[in-house]
Amino acid sequence: QLLLQESGPGLVKPSETLSLTCSVSGGSVTAHYWTWIRQPPGKGLEWVGYTHHRGITNYNPSLKGRVTISLDTSKNHFSLNVHSVTAADTAVYYCATGAYWLDTWGQGTLATVSS
Amino acid sequence: QSALTQPPSASGSPGQSVTISCTGTTSAFGVYNSLSWYQQHPGKAPKLIIYEVNKRPSGVPDRFSGSKSGDTASLTVSGLQAEDEADYYCSSFAGGNIFILGGGTKLTVL
Numbered sequence: 001q002l003l004l005q006e007s008g009p010g011l012v013k014p015s016e017t018l019s020l021t022c023s024v025s026g027g028s029v030t031a032h033y034w035t036w037i038r039q040p041p042g043k044g045l046e047w048v049g050y051t052h053h054r055g056i057t058n059y060n061p062s063l064k065g066r067v068t069i070s071l072d073t074s075k076n077h078f079s080l081n082v083h084s085v086t087a088a089d090t091a092v093y094y095c096a097t098g099a100y101w102l103d104t105w106g107q108g109t110l111a112t113v114s115s
Numbered sequence: 116q117s118a119l120t121q122p123p124s125a126s127g128s129p130g131q132s133v134t135i136s137c138t139g140t141t142s143a144f145g146v147y148n149s150l151s152w153y154q155q156h157p158g159k160a161p162k163l164i165i166y167e168v169n170k171r172p173s174g175v176p177d178r179f180s181g182s183k184s185g186d187t188a189s190l191t192v193s194g195l196q197a198e199d200e201a202d203y204y205c206s207s208f209a210g211g212n213i214f215i216l217g218g219g220t221k222l223t224v225l
Contacts (some may be wrong), residue, residue, distance in 0.1 A: 035214070036159075045153075045161065045204055047214040058212050094160055100208040101151035101166040108160050 001074065002027045004095050004106035011091075011112050018082040018111050020094030029071050033080045033099055036069060038091040039108075048093075051078060085113045117143040117209040119217035126223040127195045135220045137205035139189040145166045145210035150183055152190045157217075165174060192222070198225040 008020035021100040022034070036048035049059035051069040059067050068081045073083075082089055090113045127133040137150070144150065146148065151155045152165035163172055165181035178193045192199050205217040 037216075044157075044202075044219040045216045046217055047206075060213065087202070098163075099144055100149035101163060101206065102153070102161075103163045103166070103172060105160040105162070 002104045003091040006095050007106050008109055010083055012087055013115050014113055015084055020080045020093050022106055023077045023079050026091045029073055029076050029078055032097045033094045036080045037094045037096055040091045087113050089113050117215050119141050119143050119205050119215055119219040121220045124221045126225055128225045131195050132193045135190045135194050135203055137217050139186055142210035143207055143215055145209040149208035150188045151206050153204045197224050
């Protein structure tokens with residue numbers, strides 16, 4: 001059974017980079033698509049982007065230029081970096097996996113942007 | 116621009132059926148049959164309840180069903196139960212190989 005667990009600092013200062021990691025157990029990051037979704041407090045879900053071991057990566061056009069998603073096969077995890085953050089990037093960030101739908105999700109981690 | 120539109124709220128009494136709609140632009144349903152639905156209880160991660168328009172993952176009750184006609188997909192919850200009270204999101208793998216998500220519908224069991 002595939003299990004995902006997000007980790008990262010809960011607090012980030014404005015203009016800095018938010019870095020999160022999703023640890024994968026029960027499977028390999030060399031298979032599947034790996035996705036980040038976020039949810040601002042009290043609001044709906046927003047797709048951030050996905051990556052695949054074959055080098056396929058795609059991002060939400062509204063975030064393009066500020067987001068990078070990468071895989072680390074040696075640690076069997078994948079990561080999200082959001083650059084130049086503002087308060088609007090405050091959200092619960094979920095990692096998830098699936099091709100055209102997301103069948104496995106992590107529990108989510110809250111990242112707050114504040115000075 | 117690709118978009119999926121859901122009503123912000125829906126409600127029904129225990130035992131009744133409720134249908135939640137998800138209307139999309141043509142490009143929103145880019146990949147054939149990629150329409151999926153997620154259930155999210157407060158403070159919890161979303162859970163996949165319908166994929167490929169009308170298929171249920173193992174463990175999801177058959178009270179949940181999905182369909183699609185033209186530019187509108189629907190999630191029907193039959194025999195409403197108290198535990199069905201949650202937020203529901205539709206999603207699609209759209210043109211340009213991007214995921215899009217509806218704004219979510221809050222289902223209240225009266």
